[in-house]
Amino acid sequence: MSLSTSLNIAKSALSFVSLETSVLSRNIAGASDENYVRRDLNPLSLAGGGVQPSLISRASNGALLRQYVDSTSVSAKQQALVDGLNWLHQTVANPELGQAPTEKLAALESALTLYAESPNDPARANTVMVRANELALSLNNSSTAIIETRQKADGDMAASVDKVNQLLADFEIVNTKIVRANETRTDASEAYDQRDSILKQLAEEMGIRTIQRENDDIAIYTDSGVTLFEKHPRSVVFAPTNGFSPTTAGEVVYVDGVAVTGSNAALPIKAGRLAGLAELRDVATVTYQTQIDELARGVIETFAETDPGSPPTLPALTGLFTYSGGPALPASGAHYVGLASEISINPAVDPAQGGSVDLIRDGGINGGAYLQNTTGAAGFNDNILAQIEALSGTRSFDSSAQSTTNDSITGFAAASVAWIGQTRATAQQDADFQATLKAHTEVTLSNATGVNVDEEMANLLELERAFEASARLISAIDQMYATLLQAAG
Numbered sequence: 001m002s003l004s005t006s007l008n009i010a011k012s013a014l015s016f017v018s019l020e021t022s023v024l025s026r027n028i029a030g031a032s033d034e035n036y037v038r039r040d041l042n043p044l045s046l047a048g049g050g051v052q053p054s055l056i057s058r059a060s061n062g063a064l065l066r067q068y069v070d071s072t073s074v075s076a077k078q079q080a081l082v083d084g085l086n087w088l089h090q091t092v093a094n095p096e097l098g099q100a101p102t103e104k105l106a107a108l109e110s111a112l113t114l115y116a117e118s119p120n121d122p123a124r125a126n127t128v129m130v131r132a133n134e135l136a137l138s139l140n141n142s143s144t145a146i147i148e149t150r151q152k153a154d155g156d157m158a159a160s161v162d163k164v165n166q167l168l169a170d171f172e173i174v175n176t177k178i179v180r181a182n183e184t185r186t187d188a189s190e191a192y193d194q195r196d197s198i199l200k201q202l203a204e205e206m207g208i209r210t211i212q213r214e215n216d217d218i219a220i221y222t223d224s225g226v227t228l229f230e231k232h233p234r235s236v237v238f239a240p241t242n243g244f245s246p247t248t249a250g251e252v253v254y255v256d257g258v259a260v261t262g263s264n265a266a267l268p269i270k271a272g273r274l275a276g277l278a279e280l281r282d283v284a285t286v287t288y289q290t291q292i293d294e295l296a297r298g299v300i301e302t303f304a305e306t307d308p309g310s311p312p313t314l315p316a317l318t319g320l321f322t323y324s325g326g327p328a329l330p331a332s333g334a335h336y337v338g339l340a341s342e343i344s345i346n347p348a349v350d351p352a353q354g355g356s357v358d359l360i361r362d363g364g365i366n367g368g369a370y371l372q373n374t375t376g377a378a379g380f381n382d383n384i385l386a387q388i389e390a391l392s393g394t395r396s397f398d399s400s401a402q403s404t405t406n407d408s409i410t411g412f413a414a415a416s417v418a419w420i421g422q423t424r425a426t427a428q429q430d431a432d433f434q435a436t437l438k439a440h441t442e443v444t445l446s447n448a449t450g451v452n453v454d455e456e457m458a459n460l461l462e463l464e465r466a467f468e469a470s471a472r473l474i475s476a477i478d479q480m481y482a483t484l485l486q487a488a489g
Contacts, residue, residue, distance in 0.1 A: 011300075034199040056367060065447040066210070071438040073207040073223070073271035079432035079464035080156075080276030084149050085284060085424040101142060101295055102413040105391075109410070112388050115361070120378035132303075132320050133345045139223055139296045143246060146289045151244040153281035154251075155204055157261075158240035160205045160274045161253060167205070168220075168233030171198045175229075182215035202228075207259075207271030210486045219224040224267035226255045231324075241482040246289055246338030250281055284423060291416040292340040297330045298397065298409040300343065303389045304329055304372045317366045320387070322346045327366055333396035360384070 022126040091376035108131040115124040174194045181188030195218070202208055207223030220229040227234050241250055252262035253274060259265040261278040269275045300321045307314035316324035323342040347353035348365045359365050363372030363383050373380040392408045399405050403415045 001304055005154050018206045035193050035200070037193055037196070054212070062212075064110045064441070065196060065199075068438070068441045068445050069203040069208065069210075070271075071434065072200060072203040072440045075278035075431070075434035075438045076204045076273040077207075077271045077279075078427060078434050080273045080433045081151075081280050081284065082155060082424070082427045084277075084280040085420070088145060088149055088285070088288065089420060090425050099138060099141070100324055100417065101135065101138045101292070102417050104131070104138040104408075105299070105410060105413055107131050109388065109391055112384055116384040116388065119361050119381040119384060122357065124353075128356045128360055129345065129349055129351075133300065133350075136321060136343050139292060139299070139340040139343050142292045143289065146285050146292065147244045147246065147341075149246070150250065150281045150285050151241075153285070154241050154244065155276045155280070157253065157274060157277045160277065161236050161238040164202065164205045164228075164236045164274075165233070168229055168236070171195065171202070171220070172233055174198065179215045179217050187400050198356075203272065205272050206269050206274045221270075222255055222260055222267070223270050224260060226258045226260055226267050228255060236298055246293070252481065253278070288401050288416075288420055289337075289340070290335055290398065291403055291412075291419065293335055293337060294401045294403075295409070295413055295416060296340040296343040297336055298395060298412055300339075301329060301332065301395060302393070302409050303387055305366050307370065308363070308372050308374075314369055317370070318346060319363075319365050320346055320349060320360060333398060335398040335400055339464045357372055360423060390415055 022395065108128070111124070111128045111131040115121070115128050118124055168299070173291065174191045177191040178195060179187045182190065199208070199210065199220075202220070209221045209223055209225075211219045211221070213219060217231075218229075219227070219231075223225055227237070237254040239251045240250060244250070252259045252265060253269075254260070258267055260267060260269045261274065262282065264384075300318055300323060301316075303320035304316045305319040306316045308314060316329055318329060321343055323330070323339060323344070325336075326346075330339060344363055346355070348355040349357055349359050351357060356403050361373065361380060361416055362376075362386055364370050372383040391410055394406055394408055397407065397412055401416075404412055407415065
C-alpha cells in the first residue's frame with residue numbers, strides 16, 4: 001500500500017469520525033426531548049480504501065409509532081370523559097357531601113316522620129318546609145351543574161378544533177420539507193421529528209390513520225375514514241354554543257364537510273379528546289339530566305294533592321312541590337326536559353311567600369276542595385302519613401333515563417346515584433388501563449428509537465480512540481514523507 005493511499009484512508013477516517021462525533025453529540029443533546037429520534041451515520045466503503053459517510057438515518061419504527069398514536073387517542077378520549085364525570089360526582093352526586101338529591105330526599109322523609117308524631121308542632125312543620133326547599137334546590141343545583149359541565153365540554157371542543165386546525169397547518173409545512181428533502185436527497189431528520197410530534201399531538205385530539213406515499217409524503221384520515229390532510233389540510237369546523245339549557249343540543253364537528261360527532265354523524269370519530277368531550281356533552285350528561293328531571297317529576301307526583309271526595313272527581317294537582325306548569329301535574333311516565341331546573345316548593349306552604357306550613361298537614365294547597373283535615377284537628381296526621389307512604393309507592397319512569405322504569409321515588413333516586421357512580425368507575429377503569437397501555441407503548445417506542453446516553457458516551461470514547469489512531473497514522477506518514485524528502489535532498 002502506497003503512502004498516498006494510506007494517507008487518504010487516514011484522512012477519510014478522520015473526516016468520518018468528525019461527522020460521527022457531531023451526530024453522537026446531537027443524540028446526547030436530544031436525549032431529554034421525548035420527540036427526538038436517534039440518528040446514525042452509516043459508513044460507505046470506498047473502492048481505494050477508506051470510508052465516507054452516507055446519509056444520516058433515523059432509528060424510526062413506524063409500527064410502534066402507529067401503536068403509540070392509537071393508544072394516545074383512546075387514552076385521551078377516556079380521560080376527557082372521566083374528568084367531566086368526576087367533576088359532576090364531586091359537585092352534586094357525592095353522597096358523602098350531603099348535597100345530593102338522595103340525601104335531601106332522605107332528610108325530608110325523616111322530617112315528615114317526626115312531624116307525623118307531633119302534627120301540632122309548628123317547628124316540625126317548618127322543618128318539613130325547609131327540607132322540602134333544600135330538596136328542590138338540590139335538584140336545581142344538580143341541573144345547573146349538568147348544564148355547566150355540558151357548556152364546559154362544548155368550549156373544550158371548540159378549543160380542541162382550533163388546535164387540530166393549527167396542527168394540520170404546521171403539519172403541511174414540515175411534510176413539505178420532508179418531501180422536498182427526499183427529492184433532493186438531503187437530511188430531513190429535524191423535520192421528521194417535528195412531524196412525528198405533530199402526529200402525536202393530533203392523536204390526542206382525535207383518532208387518526210395515516211398513509212405513507214412517495215418521498216415519505218403522508219396523508220391523514222380520521223379513524224372513521226374522513227380526510228384530514230392530503231397534500232393540504234382540510235377544514236375542521238365547529239360552532240360553539242354560547243348558552244346552554246337542558247334543551248340545548250349542541251353543534252357537531254365537521255371535517256371536510258362531513259359530520260364526525262353527534263348522533264346523526266355519518267362517520268363518527270371513535271377516539272381522541274374530541275370524541276370523549278362529545279360523548280360527555282351529548283350522552284353521559286344528557287342521560288344524567290334525564291334522571292334528575294325524572295326524579296323531580298317523581299317528587300312532584302309523590303307530594304301531589306288529590307281529591308279527598310269519594311269518589312274523587314277532581315284531577316290531582318301539584319302539592320308541596322310545583323313547577324312552571326303547575327298546578328297541573330307533568331305527564332306521567334314521560335320525560336319533562338329541564339324539570340329539575342324548575343321544581344320549587346309551593347308558595348302556598350312557605351310563610352316567607354305568604355303561605356302556611358299547616359297546609360302540609362291539612363291539605364288544601366289548591367283550595368278548599370282539596371282539604372283533608374276538614375275538622376281542623378291539631379292532631380290530624382293522615383295527610384302526612386299518606387305522603388310518607390307515597391315515597392315508597394311504585395310509579396313509572398321514562399326509559400330514556402336508562403334506570404329503573406317502575407320503582408319508588410326513593411328507589412329511583414338510589415338507582416340514579418348507582419348509575420353515575422358505576423359509569424364514573426367504569427370510565428376510570430378504562431382510562432387507567434388505556435393510560436397504562438400508552439405508557440408501556442411509549443417506553444417500548446423510546447427503547448427502540450430514543451437515545452441511550454450511556455451507549456452514546458461509550459460510542460464517543462470509541463470514536464476518540466479511532467481519532468487518535470488515525471492521527472498517529474497521519475503523523476507516521478508525515479514522518480516517512482519527511483525522511484524520504486530528506487534522503488532525496
